[in-house]
Amino acid sequence: xxxxxxxxxxxxxxxxxxxxxxxxxxxxxxxxxxxxxxxxxxxxxxxxxxxxxxxxxxxxxxxxxxxxxxxxxxxxxxxxxxxxxxxxxxxxxxxxxxxxxxxxxxxxxxxxxxxxxxxxxxxxxxxxxxxxxxxxxxxxxxxxxxxxxxxxxxxxxxxxxxxxxxxxxxxxxxxxxxxxxxxxxxxxxxxxxxxxxxxxxxxxxxxxxxxxxxxxxxxxxxxxxxxxxxxxxxxxxxxxxxxxxxxxxxxxxxxxxxxxxxxxxxxxxxxxxxxxxxxxxxxxxxxxxxxxxxxxxxxxxxxxxxxxxxxxxxxxxxxxxxxxxxxxxxxxxxxxxxxxxxxxxxxxxxxxxxxxxxxxxxxxxxxxxxxxxxxxxxxxxxxxxxxxxxxxxxxxxxxxxxxxxxxxxxxxxxxxxx
Amino acid sequence: xxxxxxxxxxxxxxxxxxxxxxxxxxxxxxxxxxxxxxxxxxxxxxxxxxxxxxxxxxxxxxxxxxxxxxxxxxxxxxxxxxxxxxxxxxxxxxxxxxxxxxxxxxxxxxxxxxxxxxxxxxxxxxxxxxxxxx
Numbered sequence: 436x437x438x439x440x441x442x443x444x445x446x447x448x449x450x451x452x453x454x455x456x457x458x459x460x461x462x463x464x465x466x467x468x469x470x471x472x473x474x475x476x477x478x479x480x481x482x483x484x485x486x487x488x489x490x491x492x493x494x495x496x497x498x499x500x501x502x503x504x505x506x507x508x509x510x511x512x513x514x515x516x517x518x519x520x521x522x523x524x525x526x527x528x529x530x531x532x533x534x535x536x537x538x539x540x541x542x543x544x545x546x547x548x549x550x551x552x553x554x555x556x557x558x559x560x561x562x563x564x565x566x567x568x569x570x571x572x573x574x575x576x577x578x579x580x581x582x583x584x585x586x587x588x589x590x591x592x593x594x595x596x597x598x599x600x601x602x603x604x605x606x607x608x609x610x611x612x613x614x615x616x617x618x619x620x621x622x623x624x625x626x627x628x629x630x631x632x633x634x635x636x637x638x639x640x641x642x643x644x645x646x647x648x649x650x651x652x653x654x655x656x657x658x659x660x661x662x663x664x665x666x667x668x669x670x671x672x673x674x675x676x677x678x679x680x681x682x683x684x685x686x687x688x689x690x691x692x693x694x695x696x697x698x699x700x701x702x703x704x705x706x707x708x709x710x711x712x713x714x715x716x717x718x719x720x721x722x723x724x725x726x727x728x729x730x731x732x733x734x735x736x737x738x739x740x741x742x743x744x745x746x747x748x749x750x751x752x753x754x755x756x757x758x759x760x761x762x763x764x765x766x767x768x769x770x771x772x773x774x775x776x777x778x779x780x781x782x783x784x785x786x787x788x789x790x791x792x793x794x795x796x797x798x799x800x801x802x803x804x805x806x807x808x809x810x811x812x813x814x815x816x817x818x819x820x821x822x823x824x825x826x827x828x829x830x831x832x833x834x835x836x837x838x839x840x841x842x843x844x845x846x847x848x849x850x851x852x853x
Numbered sequence: 854x855x856x857x858x859x860x861x862x863x864x865x866x867x868x869x870x871x872x873x874x875x876x877x878x879x880x881x882x883x884x885x886x887x888x889x890x891x892x893x894x895x896x897x898x899x900x901x902x903x904x905x906x907x908x909x910x911x912x913x914x915x916x917x918x919x920x921x922x923x924x925x926x927x928x929x930x931x932x933x934x935x936x937x938x939x940x941x942x943x944x945x946x947x948x949x950x951x952x953x954x955x956x957x958x959x960x961x962x963x964x965x966x967x968x969x970x971x972x973x974x975x976x977x978x979x980x981x982x983x984x985x986x987x
Contacts (some may be wrong), residue, residue, distance in 0.1 A: 634949040
């Protein structure tokens with residue numbers, strides 16, 4: 436009997452131990468089910484082994500639950516297995532009412548769902564779609580990204596990005612663009628009005644001038660005293676000069692940034708200019724050496740004007756005893772980018788052996804009607820370089836000058852590479 | 854084709870000084886038998902529409918004139934069937950590109966620049982003759 440009792444006691448103890456083990460296992464399973472378990476540590480012969488549980492990884496669960504994009508997992512036929520808080524906010528329905536419904540119910544066009552699933556096969560996993568929202572019964576644009584979670588899990592992971600704000604920004608951008616276009620139109624209008632104004636003004640100024648010139652010529656100088664005759668000449672020359680100033684002003688204002696750009700081969704342009712200037716080149720026995728020059732995107736007319744002005748200047752401001760020697764070439768060593776400019780530039784130099792300038796004068800020379808020399812010394816109104824500067828500005832480029840008195844001047848032209 | 858050497862020209866010019874010079878210039882040219890002067894575009898149109906006046910062989914007009922300017926007058930002339938075959942010329946102190954373009958579109962024979970000397974004024978009738986001869 437006693438032996439039986441001992442057996443019974445041992446069996447009861449074993450049952451109790453097994454019950455305890457079962458309870459422990461059940462608690463673990465419950466903990467896993469409720470997502471309270473990050474990882475399990477199992478002692479195997481005294482050696483601890485760590486089993487982390489993917490589905491219950493608290494950090495990731497929290498991340499997905501809290502992050503500011505809609506996240507869902509669905510079965511292949513679209514049944515929603517899980518959705519995060521943000522998705523429920525987006526569609527305006529509590530998440531417990533979403534789980535168990537089908538994803539296409541939230542699509543503006545439910546049939547699209549089949550296409551999205553089909554597209555995964557071809558590796559196309561992102562799309563723009565319209566989703567329905569209970570909030571104000573509005574549709575909203577969204578970005579949907581699908582990730583097939585097989586074979587790890589038999590489900591499809593979905594991330595939904597609300598594009599409402601992005602679309603708003605896009606629309607605002609389009610609106611700004613339109614406003615900008617309107618401003619540009621207005622500027623162009625003002626510009627053409629200004630051009631018209633200049634022509635009308637120049638016409639009205641020239642009309643009386645022309646008569647002064649014409650009639651002063653008709654006056655019979657033989658009846659005049661010597662000093663009166665001299666005054667007549669001064670008056671006539673002054674009227675002619677005023678007339679040429681008006682012409683230059685009109686020319687200056689006619690070089691606008693609204694230009695027709697074309698491929699311009701500067702070699703060809705400069706040989707045309709040299710043909711035009713044939714007489715003054717021969718007159719001064721000038722020599723012009725052309726180095727390597729690029730083809731640039733520019734206005735043909737303005738390029739001709741630019742180089743004509745610069746070559747004319749180099750010939751005009753040459754030393755009395757030395758024939759002008761002018762070199763025009765691209766500076767190959769120029770690779771430096773102008774600070775704060777993303778564009779790269781080509782640099783072209785026009786170098787002469789003329790009278791040069793004092794460095795204190797260099798800033799003035801690009802200003803309209805600025806002259807460094809007395810009128811009787813060198814002809815001209817001081818507009819050539821102002822036009823050059825304007826032309827370079829029209830081409831989003833720049834012109835600079837280096838000069839040494841009695842040695843020569845070098846003009847640097849910087850053209851952006853378009 | 855108008856009869857050469859025996860032409861009638863109507864000139865529209867609002868400026869009295871220039872009118873004197875241009876009238877004298879054409880009167881002294883033997884190819885012109887009759888020179889009619891009008892002071893603006895409106896008077897030019899009135900002259901051409903008046904049945905009492907014969908149609909001229911040539912029209913020369915300034916551009917900047919009061920009431921109806923040269924361009925407006927030419928627009929009407931060159932769009933009127935009875936008048937559009939009369940060769941029309943424009944002369945002005947300066948070339949305004951937008952006027953020049955309008956003249957080209959209208960079919961004006963030439964856009965002349967008012968000269969700076971009396972000698973050059975004498976070239977105007979010659980230039981006109983050489984163009985209408987073509």
